[in-house]
Amino acid sequence: MTPPPPPLVVGPLTRTDFVRYQGASGDMNPLHHDETFARAAGYDAPLAVGMFNAGLLGTYATDWLGAENVRRFRIRFAEQVWPGDTLTCTGAVAREYEVDGQPLVDVELACARQTGGVAVLAWATFVRAAAA
């Protein structure tokens, strides 16, 4: 099994990072880009949409295990992410097994802020490539 690659470190995040993701994803909730709106809602700044942080875990995992091999990707949102944050994505193998002769691997992924607080967790299943 290919061991996990070095952590993917992204940041310090900017509002541009948030906006680029919002445009790409189609989620244009103003809370994630409109400073005036975010402040009126009681926040100090726009916060990252959780799916952006989750997308970074997708990037880390597919660099590790292969874009075509993903079969399941489950995300839990845990902590908010702000402009200026630096996120670190890491992963570990949880289980290797076979289903109907197909080699699979379950991995656990975490996207943590510079504070150590985990922003997003993910559990993913990939097909184990023959010679990855």
Add this chain to the structure above:
Amino acid sequence: MANFAAQGTVGVPFPVHIERGKIIEFAAATHSGNPAYRQEQPVVPPTFLTTQMFWQEWAGPGANPWHHVELDQRRGMHAEQEYVFHGPPPRAGTALTARSRIAEIYQKQGRRGGTLTFAVLVTEFRDAAGRLVAEARMTGVETASPPVETASPPVETVSLTGETVSPPGEAASPTAETASSPGETAGPSGEAAGPSGEAASSPGETAGPRGETAP
């Protein structure tokens, strides 16, 4: 308060075309330099099907049954999201038909008191032959009471759902009720937040707002 009668509500099918340019844009936005997403017919990234929002919106309100759940958006948040692929993820150039349904609405007692209401929206993506290619499973949660000054801010505002069910600009009302102090309250301990297999077993179990995940 959720409308429990909404469970089982099915939206009208809508087309989802998997496009190369969108995949490249999405990969760039998620800081991926993976050449797999820049080839002629790339597969989609693991969380790419969130872009179904575009297609669902264009298909009209009948495509998205989420609004029937009637979760209070001021207390709502996106707790979990899951994608399942029955084979390699769909490739650019593929035309899929998606259909969303309210799979589950249920309540759980929060560990700090109060009742949490969860709703699960499942979207199935099928190819031209009707084969199930992928599924998306979104879990939203409504917290027990409106956030107050002492409460933690929502983990994740229901942007995904709010955006698709509300007129533009109303996804989150800019009131002081939407949130309190941002991000400075204590997060889950590493221990509680650790990706353990145990935590993975049941979405509803620990999917509550921050604080509910803490031991």
